[in-house]
Amino acid sequence: MTEEDDILAAEHALGLADESAREASDPAFAAAVEAWRARLDPLLGPGRAPPPELWNRIQRRLPANEPGDPARPWRFATFAASAAAAVLLGILVLRPDGTAPTPAPQVATTPAAKMMVAALTPKEGSGTLTIAYDEREGRMTVTPVGMDADGRTPELWVIPADGKPRSLGVIAAKDARTMIVAGGHRPLLASGVTLAVSLEPEGGSPTGQPTGPVVMTGTMTIV
Missing domain, CATH: 2.60.40 (Immunoglobulin-like)
Structure with a gap:
């Protein structure tokens, strides 16, 4: 499994790509997909797809496409979208109501008395x-x-x-x-x-x- 394969597995787990055929025929790829689903389920909730606005929020954070090669924007956007889905999900995932998760409160500890x-x-x-x-x-x-x-x-x-x-x-x-x-x-x-x-x-x-x-x-x- 290459890094690009792992990113594709994450994209498939998020529902941003359909790699069902490969998941059925490639045990290593299927294991990577299941690993990503296990990581993402606590964030999204069991059986819950990413919120519709997630993709737009990721796109707004991507660098602008560079001029030149006519095919470059599409290639860059495809790779960047996959990378963003895997790397930025932790800070962009929203609750179903569109609000960001509230960080768990820190519990203050009392120093031991001497x-x-x-x-x-x-x-x-x-x-x-x-x-x-x-x-x-x-x-x-x-x-x-x-x-x-x-x-x-x-x-x-x-x-x-x-x-x-x-x-x-x-x-x-x-x-x-x-x-x-x-x-x-x-x-x-x-x-x-x-x-x-x-x-x-x-x-x-x-x-x-x-x-x-x-x-x-x-x-x-x-x-």
Whole structure:
């Protein structure tokens, strides 16, 4: 089967040419016709012929015939019509009512939420602070183990690339606590960002910056 034979098979499947005799006697050509019918049936509907205006729409998109050889316009139009029927059908086929098919809507996908963890350790002494953060809900669970707050209030800070600490809130010195991170601070909680704990007066830092000693530090990691 040549490329021209395949185009003729497509034209026959569309009803633009009658090659019934060849289809009956040439198994390879008949298989090509059936293959084209299988491709076209989902577009045209089972047993449905191309809409009458399809041929006119194809002709309007063909290049103008060149002057010169008197037989050239007919030869070019015959080949171009076959090619257009096979190649352009996908963008020219219309519904029976003359309207173009509506593209299937794209389904938006929601990126998977990241879970992050951190383990903060002291510069000196013992104790740890483990943190689990759910990015989707902005929910952070803070669990201290063996922390000695020396009677003061621990406050948790995030320190982004600009080096300026932002308070995530006061935490308990002995018990696990879950809190919701403020919306403006959530973008700061990325992999590799530094977290720190300072010891502040009751109720937390009065200045919006750490005023007491920084006793623990660690970094966030995506899991």
